[in-house]
Amino acid sequence: MNFEKYPFERLTELLQDIIPNEKYELSALTIGEPKFETPQFIQDKLKETSSLLKKYPSTIGEPFLRESMINFVKTRFNVSLQMNQIIPSFGTREVLFNFPQFALFNKKNPVIAFTNPFYQIYEGAAIAARAEVIHIDLTKENNFKANLSDEDLKRCDLVIINFPNNPTSASMSIEELGSWVEKALKYDFILVNDECYSEIYFDEKTKPASLLEASLLVGNESFKNILVMNSISKRSSAPGLRSGFIAGDEQILKEYLQYRTYVGCASPVPLQEAAAVAWNDQEHVAGFRKIYKKNFEIANEILGTPIPDATFYIWLEVEDELEFTRNLYKEKNVKVLPGSFLGRNGLGKGYIRIALVENEIKTRDVLTRLKDFIDG
Incomplete structure (x- = not known):
């Protein structure tokens, strides 16, 4: 590679x-x-539960961790998820790298599109998946917002967008995200939004929407073809906990979970304990x-x-x-x-x-x- x-x-x-x-x-x-x-209550939970290092962690994560993530999504975005619609990940970097390889494995000539400029792990995943890349160019002229022609979208198997965006700081409205959901359904590609900056906002009136919210807005209540990724690294000043998740389409996640049992990225139980208290606290x-x-x-x-x-x-x-x-x-x-x-x-x-x-x-x-x- x-x-x-x-x-x-x-x-x-x-x-x-x-x-x-x-x-x-x-x-x-x-x-x-x-x-x-990292806030003291998170550190304290990690210390209190260190004896749980004696346990092998499960790939799916402990129920209390998934429940805390589901609670976060409900509290923050008013979206209700079921247990089979979310999988904890070892931060978002690993899932952003290995999910495209999983999703594109059976494609004869895989095509992935992602925002440009970008977090380089997107490109690394494309290289590992031997995928053709279509760049979604973010420029001053388009206000650094994602747009791609129908001709390109027809060719895509997987699209990764990143809003709020690194590095441009641009955001997209729920309606703009909703139009991307409609395109994912129309052209039948998997659409992922990397939402790890969703909690670093400065006005309640303009706080970023989730792609999950946008999916519900346009009537895609099962989140078909739709996935989001998020983490506590930025929101909780806890990148070392490596706690993230992927959530959305349960049919995709069911197969992806089986794949993950071979990847070996399960989070140690004490880290899950500390992450759970972080996900559950908004203050x-x-x-x-x-x-x-x-x-x-x-x-x-x-x-x-x-x-x-x-x-x-x-x-x-x-x-x-x-x-x-x-x-x-x-x-x-x-x-x-x-x-x-x-x-x-x-x-x-x-x-x-x-x-x-x-x-x-x-x-x-x-x-x-x-x-x-x-x-x-």
């Missing part, structure tokens, strides 16, 4: 010959990893949202960038993203990610991605450095 280098490996190569300005402490705005402590998530909103307010004040509906990313337009990244690191000891490392066919060129995952004080300091660099 010929996988492309991961963006962070490419960034290391880009910056390897640069000596940064030692006047400043290094600030890395590159990785979408929250820099906040701590609201606290994190306030932090991220404040960071965007600081960015708006310093850089003039708009506050998006969701995510913790700024997709900042620059003249030459590679030179910008190199010179910013050299002069201000700040690392950002060139947008071209996240896209194909020229998408992402002329942008950098900034992850606002630090506290208010660090965010103000580093964005001030960034502004000073831009003003030159």
